[in-house]
Amino acid sequence: MKISETQIQRIRSILGEDPLTGFPLKNLTSYRVGGPADVVAFPRNLESLTRLLLFAMQEDVRYFILGSGTNVLFHDDGFRGLIISPLRMKALSIEKGASSTSLIKAQSGTPLSLVVSRACRSGLTGMESLWGIPGSIGGSVACNAGAGGVSVGDLITELELVNADGRTTSLAKGSFSYGYRFLNLPLESIVFQASFELSSADPNEIQKKLENFKCLRRSTQPQGFPNAGCVFKNPSPDNQAGALIEKLGFKATKCGGAEVSSVHANFIVNKNKAKAQDILNLIETITKAAEKRVGISLELEIRIIKPSENYV
Ligand SMILES: Cc1cc2nc3c(=O)[nH]c(=O)nc-3n(C[C@H](O)[C@H](O)[C@H](O)COP(=O)(O)OP(=O)(O)OC[C@H]3O[C@@H](n4cnc5c(N)ncnc54)[C@H](O)[C@@H]3O)c2cc1C
Structure with missing residues (x-):
């Protein structure tokens, strides 16, 4: 309507x-x-x-x-x-916690990158591998964003949520489940604020870790063209979607202005004024080929949003 x-x-x-x-x-x-x-x-x-x-x-x-x-x-x-x-809504604060820990509180609109850099600059360890993940705190919680073996869900101590009927609730660690790129938020609830507990560590060690993760990300991900990160979830930890798509021969495959990245085949980049439909076509082609040729049902990591409820 x-x-x-x-x-x-x-x-x-x-x-x-x-x-x-x-x-x-x-x-x-x-x-x-x-x-x-x-x-x-x-x-x-x-x-x-x-x-x-x-x-x-x-x-x-x-x-x-x-x-x-x-x-x-x-x-x-x-x-x-x-x-x-x-x-x-992007208020961000750091409070000293018990012994050598601190609590970072970030509202949902805060960029995850800002939280990571504030944590590292404050001598707090745990988030270094999340460096370079774009997106907001709300999105990173909803998608349980992660990298280098750490996900946002591992670090959360409390979530403040708003339900669809306008009520606010809070969830402590242990009262929500999470896994590879999912976090079980109560139905239709919205993340208003997330709190993360991090430990103090040697600032030089934090800097070293950060530099390693920066190098890794820059050398393994396409730079310079609009994208939304990995399109598909890895079928399993030892079967990476990127390697599978490359094996199926899709690296550098084009549709209109969209292209399967030649750097990392699980990225589809908007190379030249792509339409959403160009990206959707590539997704469909890859999904069908994976199913038919190797019997693997690839699951999407990105979220495709329909124009309307009755769109088919
Ligand atoms: C170059 C690049 C690299 C990336 N690398 C990684 C990576 O290494 N690891 C990784 O996990 N992801 C990666 N991503 C994907 C993406 O950055 C993350 O999933 C990010 O956390 C999404 O946050 P967002 O704010 O952009 O969410 P959006 O894209 O805006 O939304 C994603 C989902 O979250 C929901 N959502 C958003 N805000 C809220 C809220 N406040 N409450 C409830 N639901 C909400 C939306 O409804 C939607 O369903 C990458 C993306 C890019 C472009």
Whole structure:
């Protein structure tokens, strides 16, 4: 259902400013593809986030929570409904904890990269391998982003959530499960803030680790073209999706402006004004070939967002 002018007025009064209307999603995603979203709202605090969610529930408005857009693919037709982006909620604090630990609290819009660099500069260890993962804290929690054997879920001590009905709750470590690129958030809940516990360590050791992870990332991932990181999950730790796609012969395969990276075959890059459909076509071709030729059902790591509920 189209969002009416009256509903846009209500969103305006919740935000205290105009939401964006008909805004191209390619401007909000790292793939730089995606058509217009009906309405995009950037709540600045917990109260307006909560009121927006309540509004969407009461008015039966379809919505999607978008962080930095580095793990999503929107269609060329865009999104019918309301995009809620917590990117303006980015308070970050570090508190000394028991013995040699500290607690980092970051609101959902805080860039993960900022949290990693603040932790390292404060002599706190544990996050070095997450250096270079783009995206917001909210997105990194929802996707359980990780690298180098550490995932965000390993480090969380507490999550503050807002439920679809506007209630806030907190979840302590142990009351949510997580695994390879998933974290079991209660249905339709939104991450408002995450707390991470890290230990103090020798700053020189932290710097050394950080440099190693920086080198590794720069030498193994494509640079210079828009992308959304790994497209598929690894079928298993010893069967990497990138190696499999390379073995199937898809490195450097093109469709329109999209190309399977010649550096890392699990990346599809937007080489030259790609359409979302070009990327979707490559995904389909690879998925079918993996199934048919080696009997492996590749699972997506990126999230493909349909333009509307009844889109097939
Ligand atoms: C160059 C590149 C390298 C990458 N390398 C890695 C890597 O090494 N490891 C890795 O794990 N990922 C990697 N990624 C993928 C991506 O950066 C991470 O998954 C990131 O954590 C996604 O965060 P985001 O804010 O961009 O989320 P988005 O893409 O905006 O959203 C992703 C999902 O999270 C949900 N979401 C977003 N915010 C919230 C919230 N506040 N509450 C609830 N749900 C929310 C969205 O609804 C969506 O379903 C890479 C991506 C790129 C472009």
